Amino acid sequence: MSAVTAPSRTRDLGLIAWQIRYEQRAYWRNRGRGIFTFVFPLMFLVIFASLDKGAHIHSLRGIPYDDFFVPGILAYGIIATTYVNMAIGTAILRDQGVLKRMQGTPLPRWAYIAARIGSTLVIVLAMTVITLALGVAAYGVRIRASTLPGLIATLVLGTAAFTALGIGITRLIPNAEAAPVVVNLTILPLTFISSVWFPPTGMPKVLVDIAKFFPIRPLADGLQHAFNPLTTGAGFDGQDLWTLAIWTAVGIFLMLRFLRQPQGEAG
Amino acid sequence: MATTDTRTNELAIEVRDLRKSYGEVDAVRGVSFEVSRGEVFCLLGPNGAGKTTIVEILEGYRTRTGGEARVLGMDPAPGHRNLRERVGMVLQQSGVQNDLTVAELIEMYGRYYSRRRPVDELIELVELGEKRNTRARDLSGGQLRRLDLALGLVGDPDLLFLDEPTTGFDPGARRQAWSTIRSLCDLGRTVFLTTHYMDEAQHLANRVAVMNAGQIIAIGRPEELGGRDLRPAAIRFTVPEAWSLGDVPDVPCEHRSLEGNRVLVVTREPVTAAQRITTWALEHDIDLGHFSVSQPTLEDIYLELTGSVQENDQTVQEVVR
Numbered sequence: 233m234s235a236v237t238a239p240s241r242t243r244d245l246g247l248i249a250w251q252i253r254y255e256q257r258a259y260w261r262n263r264g265r266g267i268f269t270f271v272f273p274l275m276f277l278v279i280f281a282s283l284d285k286g287a288h289i290h291s292l293r294g295i296p297y298d299d300f301f302v303p304g305i306l307a308y309g310i311i312a313t314t315y316v317n318m319a320i321g322t323a324i325l326r327d328q329g330v331l332k333r334m335q336g337t338p339l340p341r342w343a344y345i346a347a348r349i350g351s352t353l354v355i356v357l358a359m360t361v362i363t364l365a366l367g368v369a370a371y372g373v374r375i376r377a378s379t380l381p382g383l384i385a386t387l388v389l390g391t392a393a394f395t396a397l398g399i400g401i402t403r404l405i406p407n408a409e410a411a412p413v414v415v416n417l418t419i420l421p422l423t424f425i426s427s428v429w430f431p432p433t434g435m436p437k438v439l440v441d442i443a444k445f446f447p448i449r450p451l452a453d454g455l456q457h458a459f460n461p462l463t464t465g466a467g468f469d470g471q472d473l474w475t476l477a478i479w480t481a482v483g484i485f486l487m488l489r490f491l492r493q494p495q496g497e498a499g
Numbered sequence: 500m501a502t503t504d505t506r507t508n509e510l511a512i513e514v515r516d517l518r519k520s521y522g523e524v525d526a527v528r529g530v531s532f533e534v535s536r537g538e539v540f541c542l543l544g545p546n547g548a549g550k551t552t553i554v555e556i557l558e559g560y561r562t563r564t565g566g567e568a569r570v571l572g573m574d575p576a577p578g579h580r581n582l583r584e585r586v587g588m589v590l591q592q593s594g595v596q597n598d599l600t601v602a603e604l605i606e607m608y609g610r611y612y613s614r615r616r617p618v619d620e621l622i623e624l625v626e627l628g629e630k631r632n633t634r635a636r637d638l639s640g641g642q643l644r645r646l647d648l649a650l651g652l653v654g655d656p657d658l659l660f661l662d663e664p665t666t667g668f669d670p671g672a673r674r675q676a677w678s679t680i681r682s683l684c685d686l687g688r689t690v691f692l693t694t695h696y697m698d699e700a701q702h703l704a705n706r707v708a709v710m711n712a713g714q715i716i717a718i719g720r721p722e723e724l725g726g727r728d729l730r731p732a733a734i735r736f737t738v739p740e741a742w743s744l745g746d747v748p749d750v751p752c753e754h755r756s757l758e759g760n761r762v763l764v765v766t767r768e769p770v771t772a773a774q775r776i777t778t779w780a781l782e783h784d785i786d787l788g789h790f791s792v793s794q795p796t797l798e799d800i801y802l803e804l805t806g807s808v809q810e811n812d813q814t815v816q817e818v819v820r
Contacts, residue, residue, distance in 0.1 A: 254607045258598040328594030336558060338583045339611040
């Protein structure tokens with residue numbers, strides 16, 4: 233028998249980088265799943281922004297509508313590229329038996345998930361850059377150095393929360409066909425009450441309070457806060473960040489439970 | 500102690516009193532066998548007999564309810580990485596990343612193993628040369644199955660599990676797959692095969708274990724299984740209309756019968772009996788139609804072995820599905 237080299241940390245990190253390359257290749261090649269989730273939020277950005285050209289929001293002390301809407305779209309884009317992609321993608325890989333096959337290889341399960349998260353981060357980064365570039369170039373949004381720390385903190389926590397939740401929710405998705413239904417059921421109603429698209433003007437207080445409890449509102453609000461020209465300070469919204477941090481913890485807990493469940497054993 | 504170690508080294512798989520229950524149903528009920536290094540071992544049985552449950556326990560996908568199992572000297576249950584480095588698997592159903600091409604997939608999976616076979620060599624081995632830059636989603640069922648085989652071999656495994664590897668193959672593709680599998684054994688690799696194709700077991704296996712309803716009911720070389728080599732042979736021929744058994748010469752036999760004009764002679768001395776019958780026919784210028792001598796086939800033995808316990812099978816099958 234020829235000897236099998238002992239696995240080392242360096243080799244595992246190399247394997248993660250290797251796997252990210254192939255995950256990326258597969259993602260951008262799939263026009264249906266990959267590119268459309270990416271194009272969707274940008275399409276909304278262009279459509280909504282042209283509908284309300286030059287408008288101002290009175291309930292937010294007259295700030296330009298675009299300063300509210302561009303970060304709102306960014307929040308939606310992050311959710312689409314992390315939570316939606318991860319949940320539907322994982323459910324499909326599980327149904328097709330790819331997860332089972334991967335489990336039979338020497339690639340450690342944590343390394344495979346790390347690579348899929350890594351690949352998602354590349355996509356989130358691309359989405360963020362394109363949305364903000366479009367916002368700055370076409371809609372007069374300004375990225376201010378003063379609120380940059382708040383912006384980055386919200387982006388990082390939001391991405392972490394929704395990526396982990398996307399993997400964790402897979403346990404509640406019985407099969408790939410059910411995935412879009414479960415995902416939309418958890419996302420769409422909250423999106424409407426979370427002031428992602430429209431300011432909360434005239435919305436019942438109870439709905440606002442419900443939305444604050446879930447992670448979509450804090451992500452959108454945190455980003456909107458950082459882009460609000462009237463914001464003073466570093467752009468941190470303590471309550472938003474706390475809520476996101478708690479949901480990140482919940483997501484990681486669910487994700488670890490998913491990771492521990494072996495593929496192949498029934499139930 | 501030393502003797503135990505040598506023994507373990509010679510065995511690729513060792514299973515003792517293996518059990519697996521799904522709730523109330525016992526899918527595997529106390530199975531024991533050993534597979535030597537370099538052997539092609541075949542688990543044969545009807546659907547739902549417990550074949551896949553055993554394979555998946557040995558592959559580390561399922562946990563056993565009771566008994567002992569060793570694969571390459573290791574307990575398969577925790578799914579040790581060292582074990583996965585040395586074991587290849589062709590599962591009954593498992594997909595691939597559909598947006599990657601044949602060559603990309605072999606390359607990608609190969610990197611996970613510290614020992615691996617070259618991409619081009621594998622593509623050639625499974626004859627997917629023309630499809631090397633085709634995405635997996637555009638492959639036919641048979642081509643996907645061959646890709647499965649390539650991915651099972653990519654880590655140059657010491658032990659290869661093949662769970663019904665040629666289901667859905669056309670006869671030509673099956674012959675090709677068989678020769679690939681046999682060439683593996685020439686390299687000293689061990690193959691653990693499950694199938695419900697009799698001819699596959701016959702062609703490939705050094706030893707066959709017949710399973711039914713969660714138990715091994717016979718185990719041995721394909722030509723000896725169920726005492727096949729010791730069974731009497733059957734001589735069959737037809738005689739002219741309106742003949743009786745008394746018109747046929749006496750030969751040493753277990754029993755003989757006449758149905759219509761078809762004669763059946765069951766004998767342990769087929770050579771002597773056949774010689775006497777044919778000599779008699781030639782001397783008397785009698786035309787013996789459809790003359791044949793046959794040993795019971797593996798299929799005859801298999802049907803005989805599995806036939807008796809068929810009813811219990813249904814429940815297990817339903818639960819496992």
